[in-house]
Amino acid sequence: MSTNEGNENDAFSIDASNSATNNDEVNTGSARSGPSNDSEGGSKVVFLLKAAGGAPILKKKKWALPRSKTIGHIVEFLKKYMKLDAQQQQQLFLYVNQAFAPALDTTIGSVNDCFSSEGTLVLHYALTQAWG
Amino acid sequence: MTSLLDDKEITRELWQSHLPVCFILSDEDKNKINRSESPEPLYLMLARHSYFPCFIEKIHRYYCNYFKNDPNDTTNNMNPANLWFEYESIPLKWHYPIGVLYDLYVSSLSSISTHVPWQIIVHLSKFPEGEIIRFPDKESIEAHFMSTLKEADALKHRGQIIEDMQKRDHQQLWNSLLQDRYDGFWKINNKLMTYTDNLQYFRYIPFRIHILDKPFIHKLFSPFNVEEEKWTTLNDLLQFTLNHEAHCEQITNEKKILNTNINDYRVIIHGIQPSLQSPVQWLSEHLSYPDNFLHICLIEKRT
Numbered sequence: 001m002s003t004n005e006g007n008e009n010d011a012f013s014i015d016a017s018n019s020a021t022n023n024d025e026v027n028t029g030s031a032r033s034g035p036s037n038d039s040e041g042g043s044k045v046v047f048l049l050k051a052a053g054g055a056p057i058l059k060k061k062k063w064a065l066p067r068s069k070t071i072g073h074i075v076e077f078l079k080k081y082m083k084l085d086a087q088q089q090q091q092l093f094l095y096v097n098q099a100f101a102p103a104l105d106t107t108i109g110s111v112n113d114c115f116s117s118e119g120t121l122v123l124h125y126a127l128t129q130a131w132g
Numbered sequence: 133m134t135s136l137l138d139d140k141e142i143t144r145e146l147w148q149s150h151l152p153v154c155f156i157l158s159d160e161d162k163n164k165i166n167r168s169e170s171p172e173p174l175y176l177m178l179a180r181h182s183y184f185p186c187f188i189e190k191i192h193r194y195y196c197n198y199f200k201n202d203p204n205d206t207t208n209n210m211n212p213a214n215l216w217f218e219y220e221s222i223p224l225k226w227h228y229p230i231g232v233l234y235d236l237y238v239s240s241l242s243s244i245s246t247h248v249p250w251q252i253i254v255h256l257s258k259f260p261e262g263e264i265i266r267f268p269d270k271e272s273i274e275a276h277f278m279s280t281l282k283e284a285d286a287l288k289h290r291g292q293i294i295e296d297m298q299k300r301d302h303q304q305l306w307n308s309l310l311q312d313r314y315d316g317f318w319k320i321n322n323k324l325m326t327y328t329d330n331l332q333y334f335r336y337i338p339f340r341i342h343i344l345d346k347p348f349i350h351k352l353f354s355p356f357n358v359e360e361e362k363w364t365t366l367n368d369l370l371q372f373t374l375n376h377e378a379h380c381e382q383i384t385n386e387k388k389i390l391n392t393n394i395n396d397y398r399v400i401i402h403g404i405q406p407s408l409q410s411p412v413q414w415l416s417e418h419l420s421y422p423d424n425f426l427h428i429c430l431i432e433k434r435t
Contacts, residue, residue: 043383043384043385066384067380067384068347068384068386070347072265096283096286097286097291099282099283099286099291099295100279100280100282100283100286101275101279102279102283103227103276103279103280104265105225105347105348106347106348106350107347109380110347110348110349110350110351113350113351113352113376114287114336114350114351114352115286129275
């Protein structure tokens, strides 16, 4: 699996998704039946990051984070990772369902519980408001 | 679900419910005023469903009067972006409806029996970076409100209804909120309360559970139990959500696991303790905030 390229030594710890390599079927159950995955992989949320609206494309698509990390954490991480500060690019937006941007204090766990589709959570990032 | 015509009046009552708030300048900022008089507390009646940034200009202007004659003030104290509110040492988040903040923090933390007017400390300096986000302009709070509405509609109707609306409908929702026009708001909001997918209820209920010192909790929960052919209740929603969250915490080896005993909490929506047997579909249609979310505050009872 080509998901573990680019190991993070960053202070911001969006981890290379090791958990995803040994368990690719994250969140297979329905949310109604309780937490979907009791195995090791279930302790982290695995999600895909996709560029939108002409944002730079990341080589690494698949990421994993503990449930308690917030959308704000991912936004700050991406700004650093993509070195946006140097380009005086202040803003970065993260979208769910290509429709709405969750508040920055929303945890990735709660986004995953509500909006992962067929076991996969997809977040789109954009440097300008892409939707809404 | 049969909904009595009169039930609609509940939404009007909630729309009209206000909180008296008393804003007091922090001692630290008071000391920086070198005019003889120090600012009197500022009293405002604020709609429970509104947001603090909608009143920032007014509050900012009030305190400006006390600083503007000082030519030596180079600290840029009066930049509205530095302004923040505190209650019982907690910086208040600007993007939660005012009523939610009151229900959560005053019910949880107040040590006195009279809770109104709600006394809030105004700070003009020492912004708590990392804890809260700076007060944005009105456009940002509008963008946040619209985004939350879209999130709610994604749960209720796969986002179909809000997507089919015109831009001017979206604006009417926000402007009605700002200008306190109930009828203008509900004319559009009624569309968001309809059903899609041949259902007689929402696909999922947009709700958030707020507990002190925790991020809000949010799960997928259907208002109708198809297997048992019955409406789900507030009690069902709370039990499902608490159990699910506690289970997630156990998997991730959290040190402190959420208390899942509903009896240990006071359950508050809009300052009211609704019956736990209330069907969540009914609650969602009548007790949701304008952002279409049911904001449920769980206050742990003190033993």
